[in-house]
Every structure is written in C-alpha cells, then in structure tokens.
Amino acid sequence: MKVNGETLVKGVLTAVAFSALASLLLIAVFIFKEGFPFMLKVGFSDFLFSSTWNPQVGQFGIFPMIVASLYVTFGAMLIGAPLGVAGAIFLNEFVPRPVMRVIKPTIELLAGIPSVVFGFLGVMVLAPFIREHMGGPGLSVLAASVILGIMVLPTVISISTDAISAVPNSYREGAFALGATRWQSVHMVILKAARSGIIASIILAMGRSLGETMAVIMVAGNTVRVPHAVTDPVRTLTANIALEMANATGMAREALFATGVVLFVVIMILNGIAMSAMKGRGKK
Amino acid sequence: MSAPSDIKIATKDFRVFQGKEAALRGITLDIPAHRILGIIGPSGSGKTTFLRALNRLNDLVPDTHVEGQMLLDGRDIYHPAFDVVSLRKRVGMLFALPVALPMSIYENVVYGPRLSGIRKRARLDEIVESSLKAAFLWDEVKDRLPRSALQLSGGQQQRLCLARVLAMEELEVILLDEPCSGLDPISTAKIEDALTVLKERYTIILVTNNTKQAARVADDTAFFLMGEMVEYGLTEKIFTVPDDKRTNEYVTGRFG
Amino acid sequence: MRVSPKITQVLAVTVLGAATILTVAVLVFVIVFVLVKGLPWVDWEFLFSYPQDMGKSGGIFPTLVGTFLLPLLAIAIALPLGLGTAVYLTEYTRETQLTRTLRFGTDCLAGIPSIIFGLFGFIFFVVKLKMGWCLLSGALTLAIMVLPTIIRTSEEAIRAVPNAYREVSFSLGATRWETVLKVVLPNALPGIVTGVILSIGRSIGETAAVIFTAGSSLRMPMSVFDSVRTMSVHFYILAREGISNENAYATAAVLIISVLLVNLAAYTMMHRFIAKRSK
Numbered sequence: 001m002k003v004n005g006e007t008l009v010k011g012v013l014t015a016v017a018f019s020a021l022a023s024l025l026l027i028a029v030f031i032f033k034e035g036f037p038f039m040l041k042v043g044f045s046d047f048l049f050s051s052t053w054n055p056q057v058g059q060f061g062i063f064p065m066i067v068a069s070l071y072v073t074f075g076a077m078l079i080g081a082p083l084g085v086a087g088a089i090f091l092n093e094f095v096p097r098p099v100m101r102v103i104k105p106t107i108e109l110l111a112g113i114p115s116v117v118f119g120f121l122g123v124m125v126l127a128p129f130i131r132e133h134m135g136g137p138g139l140s141v142l143a144a145s146v147i148l149g150i151m152v153l154p155t156v157i158s159i160s161t162d163a164i165s166a167v168p169n170s171y172r173e174g175a176f177a178l179g180a181t182r183w184q185s186v187h188m189v190i191l192k193a194a195r196s197g198i199i200a201s202i203i204l205a206m207g208r209s210l211g212e213t214m215a216v217i218m219v220a221g222n223t224v225r226v227p228h229a230v231t232d233p234v235r236t237l238t239a240n241i242a243l244e245m246a247n248a249t250g251m252a253r254e255a256l257f258a259t260g261v262v263l264f265v266v267i268m269i270l271n272g273i274a275m276s277a278m279k280g281r282g283k284k
Numbered sequence: 285m286s287a288p289s290d291i292k293i294a295t296k297d298f299r300v301f302q303g304k305e306a307a308l309r310g311i312t313l314d315i316p317a318h319r320i321l322g323i324i325g326p327s328g329s330g331k332t333t334f335l336r337a338l339n340r341l342n343d344l345v346p347d348t349h350v351e352g353q354m355l356l357d358g359r360d361i362y363h364p365a366f367d368v369v370s371l372r373k374r375v376g377m378l379f380a381l382p383v384a385l386p387m388s389i390y391e392n393v394v395y396g397p398r399l400s401g402i403r404k405r406a407r408l409d410e411i412v413e414s415s416l417k418a419a420f421l422w423d424e425v426k427d428r429l430p431r432s433a434l435q436l437s438g439g440q441q442q443r444l445c446l447a448r449v450l451a452m453e454e455l456e457v458i459l460l461d462e463p464c465s466g467l468d469p470i471s472t473a474k475i476e477d478a479l480t481v482l483k484e485r486y487t488i489i490l491v492t493n494n495t496k497q498a499a500r501v502a503d504d505t506a507f508f509l510m511g512e513m514v515e516y517g518l519t520e521k522i523f524t525v526p527d528d529k530r531t532n533e534y535v536t537g538r539f540g
Numbered sequence: 541m542r543v544s545p546k547i548t549q550v551l552a553v554t555v556l557g558a559a560t561i562l563t564v565a566v567l568v569f570v571i572v573f574v575l576v577k578g579l580p581w582v583d584w585e586f587l588f589s590y591p592q593d594m595g596k597s598g599g600i601f602p603t604l605v606g607t608f609l610l611p612l613l614a615i616a617i618a619l620p621l622g623l624g625t626a627v628y629l630t631e632y633t634r635e636t637q638l639t640r641t642l643r644f645g646t647d648c649l650a651g652i653p654s655i656i657f658g659l660f661g662f663i664f665f666v667v668k669l670k671m672g673w674c675l676l677s678g679a680l681t682l683a684i685m686v687l688p689t690i691i692r693t694s695e696e697a698i699r700a701v702p703n704a705y706r707e708v709s710f711s712l713g714a715t716r717w718e719t720v721l722k723v724v725l726p727n728a729l730p731g732i733v734t735g736v737i738l739s740i741g742r743s744i745g746e747t748a749a750v751i752f753t754a755g756s757s758l759r760m761p762m763s764v765f766d767s768v769r770t771m772s773v774h775f776y777i778l779a780r781e782g783i784s785n786e787n788a789y790a791t792a793a794v795l796i797i798s799v800l801l802v803n804l805a806a807y808t809m810m811h812r813f814i815a816k817r818s819k
Contacts, residue, residue, distance in 0.1 A: 005715075005717065006715050006716060006717055009716075009717045010632055010716075013624050013632055014628060014632070016620070016621055016624030016625055016628065017624065017625045017629060018642065019621040019622075019624075019625060019687065020621075020622075020642065020645050020646040020649050020687050020688060020691060021641065021645030021646070023684045024645045024648050024649045026660075027649075027652065027656065027657070027684070030660055030663055030664050030668075031659060031660060034663055082559070083559050083562065083563050084563070086555070086559035086560065087556075087559055087560040090553075090556035090557055090559065090560040091560060094553055094556060094557065095560075103560075103564060105807055106564070106567075107563070107564065107567065108803075108807075109800060109803045109807065110570075110571070112741045112742070112745060112799045112800065112802070112803040113567075113570060113571065113745070113796060114744070114745030114746070114747065114772050114795055114796070114799060115745070115747065116747050116772055116775055116776045116792075117570065117574060117775075117795065117796060118570065119776075119779075120574075120775070120788065121570055121574070123779065125573070150566055150570075153563050153566075153567065154567075157563070180545075181545045181546065181548070181549040183545075183552035183553070184545055184548075184549070186552070187552075204651075207651055207653075208653075210653070211652075211653020211655065211656070212653070213653070213654065213655040213747075213748040214747045214748050214776060217780070218779065218780060238653065238655045238748075241655050241659060242655055242658070242748060242752075245658075245659070245662070245752055256659070257659065257663070260659045263655070263656065267651060267652065267653060268648060268651070270651075271648060271651035274651075275644075339711060341707060341710065341711060344706075346634055369713050369714075369715055370713070372710065372711055372712065372713040373712075376711065376712070377711040379704070379707065379708070383702075383704040383705065383707075383708045385705055385708060385723060386705075386727060387726075395709070395712050395714075395722070396712040396713055399712065399713055399714050399718060400713070445708075448708075448712065449712070452712065452713065
C-alpha cells in the first residue's frame with residue numbers, strides 16, 4: 001500500500017516535471033505551424049528581405065522591422081551595457097559592503113517596474129526632448145534605444161554583480177600583493193575572471209530588448225521604413241505583431257506568426273549563447 | 285560469545301561498493317542481542333559504511349551497491365521483498381553530529397510515531413515523556429517542549445536525537461555513529477549512561493573513534509581496518525590480549 | 541607616455557561612480573516622476589469606482605480586481621506544476637540526460653519574450669480551444685510564463701535544505717514522499733514563497749501576454765470565462781490612445797506601488813529566510 005503510494009507519487013511528479021518542456025514544445029509547434037507555411041508560400045527571401053509591408057495587398061516584407069529591431073537593440077546595448085557593467089564593478093569593488101547591500105536590492109526592485117510605465121515616460125519626457133533638441137518626430141530609434149537601455153540595466157547589473165562577486169578573493173589579494181591599485185586589480189584580474197558572466201548578462205539583456213514589446217510600441221513611432229537617422233521612427237518585429245494582431249485575419253495573421261517565428265529563432269539563439277557562456281563559467 | 289539463538293544481526297561476506305571502489309571487503313560477523321558492540325578503527329576503515337548499511341541509509345548514496353548477506357533475525361534486509369521503511373523503524377540511527385529537525389522539541393520526538401500512524405495526543409505525550417526520560421533529557425526540557433529544538437545545546441540536541449530514536453515503538457536495534465565526537469565530557473557521560481541502561485531492551489552498535497569509549501561501554505569490540513574486520517571479540521580481550529598485532533598497535537595508540 | 545596608476549585609479553573611480561549614480565538616479569527618477577504626477581489623482585473613489593466613458597473619467601475598480609485575480613489564478617495553475625517539477629528534479633532523480641533536457645527546456649522557456657506568449661496564448665487558448673478572451677486564457681498563458689521562475693526558485697530553496705534533515709527523516713522510517721512533505725517543503729517554504737511573489741509581481745506588470753489572451757473588457761468579471769482588463773493593460777490603453785493623461789498617471793502610480801510592494805514583500809521574505817538560516 002505504502003510502496004504503491006510512493007510509486008504513484010513518483011509517477012505523478014515525473015509527469016509534472018515535463019510541464020515546462022511540454023509548454024515550450026507546444027509554443028514552438030503552434031507558432032511554427034501558423035507561421036512557417038506562410039513563409040514557404042511567400043518565399044523566405046521575399047519575406048525577410050523585401051521592404052514593402054502592406055498586408056492589404058499581399059505584400060509581406062519584414063526587412064524594415066528586422067533592421068529596426070537590430071538598431072534598437074544595438075542602441076540599447078550601447079547605453080545599457082557600459083552603464084550596467086560599470087555599476088556592477090563599482091558596487092562590487094569600490095563601495096563598502098553595507099552600501100552595496102542597499103543599492104543592489106533597490107536596483108533589483110526596480111526591475112519590477114512594468115515596461116508600459118517606461119514606455120509612457122518615454123512618450124511624456126524623452127520624445128518631446130528629442131523632438132526639440134534633435135529634430136524629427138521624437139518617437140524614434142533613439143528614444144526606443146534609451147528607454148530599452150534603461151530597462152535592461154537591472155538585468156545587466158544583477159547578473160554581472162553575481163559574476164564579479166563570484167571571483168575568489170584570493171585573486172584580488174594576489175593582485176594587491178603585487179602592488180596593484182584597486183583599479184588595476186579590477187581591469188587586469190577581475191574582469192578577466194568574470195568575463196563570461198558579464199558577457200552572459202549582456203546577451204540576456206539583448207534578448208530582453210529584442211523581445212520587449214509594449215515600451216517599444218509607445219516610443220519607437222511604428223513607421224514601417226528602414227531608418228536613415230537615429231531620429232527616424234521605426235517599427236520593430238515585436239511591435240509589428242502587437243499592433244496588427246487585433247485586426248489581422250487570414251494571410252495577414254499568418255504573417256504575424258511568421259514574424260513571431262523569426263523572433264523566436266533569433267532569441268533562442270541568443271539565449272543559447274548566454275547559457276553556454278554561463279556554463280563555461282561553471283566549469284572553470 | 286553468546287549462543288547462536290541470541291544472534292540479532294548476522295552478516296555473511298558482506299561487501300559494499302561505492303562506484304567500483306570497495307568500501308567493505310567481505311565482513312562476516314554475528315552480533316548478539318542485548319549487548320553493546322563497539323566498532324573501532326581509523327577513519328576510512330569502513331566502520332561508518334558498515335553502520336549505515338545496517339539500516340540501508342547507503343541506499344541514498346548514488347552508485348552504491350552491496351554483495352553478500354546481512355540478516356536481521358535471520359531475514360536478509362537486502363532482499364527485494366524486505367520493506368526498507370519497516371527496517372528503519374526497527375533499526376534506529378544516531379548520527380555523528382546531532383541533527384535536531386527545525387521544529388519543536390515535542391515534534392522532534394514524535395516524528396517517528398506520527399509516521400507510524402499514532403494520532404492520539406495522550407499516547408504521544410506518553411511516548412515523549414518516556415523517551416526523553418530514557419535519554420536522560422526529560423528534566424532539562426519538560427517545561428519547554430513546544431519550543432524550537434534548535435535552541436538546545438549540542439549535548440542536549442544529541443540526547444534529543446536519541447530520544448527521537450527511542451520513541452519508535454518497533455525499535456530493536458540502535459546504531460550510533462560516533463555520537464559523542466562533538467560533545468563535552470559531561471554530555472558524553474550522560475549518553476554513555478543511557479546506553480548501558482538501554483541495552484536491557486535493545487541491541488546497540490556503537491561506532492567510535494575514541495577507543496577509550498569503546499573500552500568503557502562496549503561488551504564486544506570489533507576492529508575494522510581498510511574495509512576489513514581484523515578482529516572481533518570480548519572488549520576486555522581486544523583491549524588486553526588481542527590476537528592480531530595491528531589490533532594491539534591500534535588500541536595502544538601506536539597508529540591510526 | 542605612462543599615466544601613473546594612482547591617477548588611473550582616481551579616474552576609474554570617478555567614471556564608474558558617476559555611471560552608478562546615473563543608473564540609480566534614472567531608475568529612481570522613473571518611480572518618483574510617476575508617483576508625483578499620478579498620486580494626486582489617486583483616492584478611494586478612484587480605486588473603488590467604475591470607469592466612465594472608456595476610462596476618461598471615473599475609477600479603476602474592475603481593473604484592480606482583474607489585476608488581483610489574474611495573477612492569483614495563474615499561480616494556482618503554475619505552483620503545483622512548478623513545485624512538482626522542482627521536487628522531482630531534486631528529490632526523485634539524479635542528474636541524467638533527462639534532467640538536463642528538462643532544465644534546458646525550463647531555461648529556454650524563461651527566455652521567450654512575452655509577445656510570443658501572447659501570440660501562443662491567443663492562437664491556442666483563445667482560438668483553438670475556443671475559450672475566447674477571458675480570465676482563464678490569460679491565467680493559463682501567464683502560468684506558462686512564470687513557470688520557469690517558480691521551478692528555479694523552488695529548486696534552489698529545496699537544494700538549500702540540509703541533507704542531514706533528509707537522512708534523519710529516512711532513518712526514522714519515513715518514505716521519500718513523507719520526507720518531502722514533513723521536512724523538505726516546510727524548510728524550503730520561504731524560498732518557494734519568494735518565487736511565488738516574484739511571479740505575481742511579474743504577472744501584475746505584464747501587458748503584451750495579457751492583452752491578447754484576457755482581453756480588455758472594462759466590465760467586472762463574474763466567472764473565469766469573462767474577459768478582464770488588468771491595470772497594466774488599462775494604463776497602456778489610456779496612455780496609447782490618449783484617453784486621459786491624468787487617469788493614466790494615476791493608474792501608473794497605483795500599478796507601480798502594487799509592483800513595488802509585491803517585490804518588497806518577496807525581498808523581505810527572502811531576507812528573513814536567510815537570517816533564520818544563519819541563526
């Protein structure tokens with residue numbers, strides 16, 4: 001009886017343990033099932049590299065959206081990565097422990113601010129500022145990059161801090177014993193030892209920027225056109241899905257799922273790279 | 285040595301492998317009932333492995349398997365039909381470091397009885413009092429049974445662990461794995477006193493690094509070395525006129 | 541030309557310090573700005589009255605209820621699955637190819653952007669299973685989204701339970717499941733609760749996955765098959781469609797306070813847990 005109970009429990013738990021993997025596969029299957037046949041129909045190169053997006057007349061080129069997503073993500077990294085990594089280094093190496101114990105959780109708390117709030121701030125504060133000082137409509141590549149750069153700060157800081165504090169103290173002591181200053185110990189020893197963790201934090205942040213939707217819709221301007229200046233408005237892949245989802249039917253809806261497929265694949269690749277970077281650290 | 289009818293535990297060419305490494309290399313040993321068996325030997329000699337094999341705690345360690353026989357009252361405890369859970373209720377274990385579970389003193393003691401399905405409060409109260417008395421702890425904790433067991437001192441915690449083992453109604457054998465290694469002399473004395481009383485009811489097997497402790501409390505003593513049993517006999521004999529030269533060297537403190 | 545190490549040191553501290561201060565300042569500004577702009581419009585009436593004219597005036601009561609119900613229902617679905625997975629991975633199996641695959645699946649799921657969850661939830665729950673835009677569709681979608689968080693935090697909490705407790709429990713004749721119930725889970729509870737609270741916080745702030753699955757009805761939900769609008773969605777619609785800036789700011793203020801309170805709860809929970817452990 002008791003033995004049977006144990007077997008039953010184990011059976012149930014084994015089945016339950018597949019829930020995450022099963023969900024992942026289910027999601028992948030449904031997104032691909034809806035989107036992949038469409039890509040075959042339209043043709044990969046027309047879909048990926050054509051610049052005209054006009055679902056009403058059957059033109060489905062997402063090239064401007066791909067470029068927009070890349071620009072915006074790249075811009076976000078230009079802002080978020082240096083600030084975040086600098087913050088992580090400073091908090092770990094130059095700030096007394098008690099201060100860090102206050103600041104780090106504060107930053108992590110801020111990770112919970114809903115993305116729509118960031119987007120709204122972008123609209124109310126940042127976009128008018130850009131419009132006045134740099135021209136253009138304000139809602140732009142630049143605005144989206146800045147907002148996303150700020151949004152990923154907690155991710156970058158949190159994971160980089162973990163990587164840096166995982167560097168054994170003996171490394172620091174070794175550097176000091178050789179007469180290094182704090183900064184020398186940081187850039188000659190600690191950054192090398194924590195490198196893979198820091199890289200992982202940046203790649204994860206890239207994934208987050210690329211996947212962010214609501215904030216980007218609000219600040220990027222959503223014009224389907226390859227941008228020529230940082231003040232030009234753009235529409236990202238995610239924004240494209242969210243904006244047209246409500247009204248799309250038939251081919252147009254399939255096109256959105258196909259956009260989802262592109263996004264899914266790119267983000268899986270990025271996460272894969274981040275995961276192997278973190279694993280590499282574990283082995284050392 | 286006792287008559288064969290009084291044999292509680294018998295092992296026949298018993299071996300334990302951890303991975304490909306043999307931790308025990310064929311132990312054949314008859315353990316008589318109602319006596320205290322002391323197992324001595326340097327660390328790595330396999331004595332703890334032997335002890336843990338007696339209530340199959342080694343099952344929990346990955347890549348471990350056993351060969352040979354280990355009989356409790358004539359039945360092989362490693363036979364697939366033998367119920368591990370009932371085995372562990374009959375064969376209780378006291379660990380080297382006292383591990384009080386993070387719950388009240390009372391709940392620690394009734395952990396085993398509750399698993400056996402005892403629900404009546406009066407019955408549980410009775411068990412708590414008698415077990416704590418038998419572990420010489422009752423007077424110190426009787427007024428604070430609902431308090432967290434983690435507040436007790438190390439010595440008290442170890443006696444609580446003993447009481448927790450004694451609270452199991454089906455208990456027949458008590459295994460002790462260097463139970464006093466972290467304790468002060470007074471706590472040690474209390475545990476040892478408890479053991480000499482408890483052997484009236486139970487069979488006790490005591491693994492110890494402290495040869496003097498074995499000399500004080502054990503009726504019989506076995507000397508383990510490198511996964512083998514070198515010698516086994518009355519404690520008096522082992523400590524005065526052992527047959528084996530290595531035993532003599534160990535008990536007189538010349539190696540180990 | 542070699543700059544002396546002392547000067548580079550001073551330079552580095554200045555630059556890094558400035559970057560850190562800028563970072564913290566920007567993040568704090570976001571919160572302060574929204575609270576200053578929004579709190580003056582928040583009062584009991586705003587919280588507990590129904591919206592008028594698509595939210596142009598009136599309160600946010602139904603969205604407050606939606607914001608409360610949706611994450612709770614999502615957790616009710618995700619917790620048994622996530623906790624069960626964590627117990628299986630820690631207590632019932634050893635490290636094998638299978639567990640590595642399961643963990644890989646969890647990690648991948650964690651990296652999927654919320655718009656994809658929204659897309660999936662829409663096509664699967666809303667369309668394929670014909671559930672329509674409703675509380676249940678939204679909760680199921682959110683449940684899948686927070687599943688990795690629950691699995692990871694629970695797994696970590698369970699691994700932190702000292703092995704000695706398990707050995708004691710087994711040695712007293714407990715089965716594996718009895719040990720899990722009586723020793724492992726009670727001791728891992730604070731960590732598990734932390735994961736749950738974090739998941740609730742994430743669900744409250746989520747918009748993309750919710751708007752396509754739970755819909756955006758402003759009516760009070762009467763069953764799990766009714767559409768709901770959460771505060772995040774409400775705020776998004778108010779802000780994006782320019783319905784009312786005052787109400788948008790006020791909703792954002794309530795939203796931010798809710799999320800911060802939830803995250804603060806998770807944080808204190810975790811710290812009490814660590815403090816208790818080290819005692």
